[in-house]
Amino acid sequence: MLKIKNIEVVYDDVILVLRGMSIEAKKGSITVLLGSNGAGKSTTLKAISGLLKSEEGKITDGDILFENRSLKNRNPEEIVSAGIFQVMEGRRIFGTLTTEENLKVAGYCRKYGKKILKNKIEKIYEYFPHLKERREIRAGYLSGGEQQMLAIGRALISEPKMILLDEPSLGLAPLLVKELFEIIERINRIDKITILLVEQNADIALSIGNYGYIMENGKVVLEGSCAKLRENEDVKEFYLGISAEGKKSFKNVKHYRRRKRWL
Amino acid sequence: MNYFIQLIVSGIVLGSIYALIALGFVLIYKATRVLNFAQGELLMAGAYIAFALTVQLHIPFWSAFFIAMLLCALLGLIIEILILKPLIGEPIISIVMITIGLSIVLKAIVEMIWGTETRVYPAIFSTQPIALGAISVSKSSLFSLVAAITLFIIFHLFFKFSSTGIAMRAVADDQQAAQSMGINIKKIFAISWMVAALVAGIGGILIGNMNGINVSLGMFGLKVFPAVILGGLDSIPGAIIGGITIGVLESLSGGYLDPLVGGGVKMVAPFAILLVILLIKPYGLFGTEEIEKV
Ligand SMILES: Nc1ncnc2c1ncn2[C@@H]1O[C@H](COP(=O)(O)OP(=O)(O)OP(=O)(O)O)[C@@H](O)[C@H]1O
Ligand SMILES: [Mg+2]
DSSP states (O other), X not given: OEEEEEEEEEETTTEEEEEEXXXXXXXXXXXXXXXXXXXXXXXXXXXXHTGGGGGTEEEEEXXXXXXXXXXXXXXXXXXXXXXXXXXXTTOOOOTTSBHHHHHHHHTGGXXXXXHHHHHXXXXXXXXXXXXXXXTTSBGGGSOHHHHHHHHHHHHHHTOOSEEXXXXXXXXXXXXXXXXXXXXXXXXXHTSOOEEEEEOSOHHHHHHHOSEEEEEETTEEEEEEEHHHHHHOHHHHHHTSOOOSSOOHHHHHHHHHHHHHHHO | OHHHHHHHHHHHHHHHHHHHHHHHHHHHHHXXXXXXXXXXXXXXXXXXXXXXXXXXXXXXXXXXXXXXXXHHXXXXXXXXXXXXXXXXXXXXXXHHHHHHHHHHHHHHHHHHHHOSSOBOOOOOSOXXXXXXXXXXXXXXXXXXXXXXXXXXXXXXXXXXXOHHHHHHHHHHHOHHHHXXXXXXXXXXXXXXXXXHHHHHHHHHHHHHHHHOBXXXXXXXXXXXXXXXXXHOTTOHHHHHHHHHXXXXXXXXXXXXXXXXXXXXXXXXXXXXXXXXXXXXXXXXXXXXXXXOOO
């Protein structure tokens, strides 16, 4: 469904952040993208959604294909129309708008009639009954968990074919994280929306994903089915926090060596 | 006491026009973070467009009023496309300088076409004032006030209920997040300029209708600064309250202080108040407090 082919992304004409990054997300699947801070995960998502432009970023090489059409350097509104919706890192709720207005705005580009929009919003409230109670409240006053639900609700309003999720679990309590990932799975299975998931919480991400990629320094260094990745020694050690030897003093040395190999 | 109320009323009438200009100013600032120094000249342009339509083309006032509104919006759109759009992404300070240039150009164009003398609209209301209890108000002032209030209500409804209005607020709140919703921010910028030029133009027509017009109308734009800074640069209700407050203060200081010192206080008072307000509340009465991220 979505193919990223060897893209190179440059910020401010000089800062090379992605170099030969390639991933593929199959239709109907959950694809997981892991990597340490600054590896370029968010940049990859913004390259897809066209938000790079507003940060002086540009795809200088390679191509991004969605249903065999190139999305390279298109405007964000064209990409939303094509059916890809990004839920940005940090949720980015419109704090001065009410909960319901946040949902309305998300339907803006689809130009729904009043009635259809209302039905769609009702459907979101069925998914997240909590939001319904808070519909008239300024979204800035919602709790972190509610804001994350709202962010996902906004994505669903525009009925995308694919959702890009950037660190949805950020700052949520463990119980909420579990609930959130159940919702993500449900959106994938029931609403048949393809998902590309960027996460720091590798454990839970790999448990719901089908296929995964691990990136370092702007490119993929490891890939495989999520089940396989969970068994990989490096992944276990660096992302799942399980070390085979468990000896602390050697860990740092090893960390350095392994990291070297990946770079 | 009657004198006092009379001053208050004329202050509110004047202030509601400041509020209209301030509203346009805040609209542009909220959507694009640009301080538009040509807001007063947009008002002047509106006033002259209406003058050309009524006096020179002999179009009846009401039709002329609506045609002028459309032309003002069009002017805003043209300015946005020709001048502002190519500058998106440039430093804000250069864009602000461009708006100063724009104000000079607009003024020069008006002077070239219509000269510098004061012109008047054909009278559409009888000069017979209306008595409201002990005070009397001219019909054109009353019309001005009613028109301004109607506009404020329309704006409120527009921002609260229309999808474009809500999208404009979303863009003002978080531009990049708005883009991620598929909102075309360039379109929103253009709409902001159109609406700002439209409300300023209406302000110009209302003033022209009360006092006649000349090129110094652009000076009204200066009053927008105390008004919006009082109200908070990014607050629409703030712009309205700020505009009316400045109008009332100006009227009161003109009525009570000017006779004592021989005139001039009226012009200075709004700015004096502005200084005091800024000392107490740096973000204005209704502005969003911003914490600079390091
Ligand atoms: N707008 C920008 N301008 C310049 N450099 C940027 C910009 N955005 C990101 N970068 C740089 O690009 C690199 C990758 O950033 P990115 O945000 O994609 O990382 P990430 O993998 O999402 O990290 P995190 O896990 O911390 O969110 C970083 O080194 C960052 O400093
Ligand atoms: Mg990131």
